[in-house]
Amino acid sequence: MATRLPAANSAYCSAVKNPDAPPPMTARSRGCGRSLMAPSWPCRVALESTKLTIHLAGWDRHFQSLRTVNHLESEFVFALCNPGSEKALKLEADALALGWRLSYQHRGFVTFKADAPFSLDALTAPLACARRLCLSLGKAPTREEAQQRLDAAALIHYARYFERKMQGLPCAESPQMGQLIGTVVELGPTEFWAGLHRHAPFLSPDPAGDAGLVMPLESPSRAWLKLEEALRFFALALTPADVVVELGCAPGGVVLALLQRGISTIGVDPAKMADVVLASAIAKRAEAPTHKPWFFHCRKPAALASKRDLGPGVTWFMSDMNQSPEVVLKECARFCKMAPAIRGVLITLKLTDLLQIEDKPQWLATLTDIGFTTLRLQQLSVHHKELALLALKL
Ligand SMILES: C[S@@+](CC[C@H](N)C(=O)[O-])C[C@H]1O[C@@H](n2cnc3c(N)ncnc32)[C@H](O)[C@@H]1O
Structure with a gap:
């Protein structure tokens, strides 16, 4: 049966009600981001039931107090992928004529922008090279700041670019279908990104789509x-x-x-x-x-x-x-x-x-x-x- 990496698990996976949960990651990657149009606070949150739209710039507190978010929009989406697959990912987006344009790129991490804002529905785009697709809530200088943007999420996943891989940090809690999941991505010591997606069939339950499986010694091949x-x-x-x-x-x-x-x-x-x-x-x-x-x-x-x-x-x-x-x-x-x-x-x-x-x-x-x-x-x-x-x- 599948073996998961020994845990630290639950410490890395937190409900937003416990924002202090993730421990500091000691080993940090060397950031090598290439900023084309690095967005900050690109997100617009709309609470459908009241038709209320909140533009986030300057409205952080309102966003943090939202518990039931029915509809989210952002100018950006980000994809987590295998390092080296970024070009194929962009090719896929072009081939699907989604109108998505490259906005920012780092190994294992690509953000896209489009003419109209993205909603959670945009995340169903069938991009094979994306292990995780999220509405981007922008870049933050610390993990805590990125995490604060994910107050609407029921569960937060942590991912990082480390040892030339886009790694998900093991999470003990499994997402439920339809649950809003936040992802904090660490790309460098002062580069953290926040994103949201909804768990759905055929989406990986694991942070960054990385199951963290360990092969048993007796297996004759990978x-x-x-x-x-x-x-x-x-x-x-x-x-x-x-x-x-x-x-x-x-x-x-x-x-x-x-x-x-x-x-x-x-x-x-x-x-x-x-x-x-x-x-x-x-x-x-x-x-x-x-x-x-x-x-x-x-x-x-x-x-x-x-x-x-x-x-x-x-x-x-x-x-x-x-x-x-x-x-x-x-x-x-x-x-x-x-x-x-x-x-x-x-x-x-x-x-x-x-x-x-x-x-x-x-x-x-x-x-x-x-x-x-x-x-x-x-x-x-x-x-x-x-x-x-x-x-x-x-
Ligand atoms: C990557 S290995 C497969 C590893 C294997 N699935 C495992 O679990 O260990 C690829 C295999 O494909 C086999 N192969 C290549 N062409 C084949 C063919 N036409 N018919 C059957 N096997 C073929 C090779 O003999 C080789 O053993």
């Missing part, structure tokens, strides 16, 4: 982390009743994670599997036991796997093959035809360049053609030039 992070990010409910087929399964990090969850797996890969998963291997698909999770190694290239290799009852298609998105999606369509009970797809797309994200509409169209209705493309914190592609029949 793929264990990729699977566990995807399951957590999207809140996917796979159960021991599911049977997974994974293309590109060797040496077996994903298979190990699935077996640990009690889920049986057919792995397709000509390469050798690690002993830790071979301990659960069965020699023939037809001999699968019913009382314990099993692993069947179909030791051949994906293109040669047949309906007979899959057997009955496959409910999930996964792929971690080192192949182009086009090859993987072609195999996905073929496997979904061979196993019509497949209800979910989770693919780690391997890109040679993240800017290939321009091809996203074609990838999604292939999955729609197969019959999937809910699609998500998401870069996870454990990814490099990779993306998680999720498709569900809901």
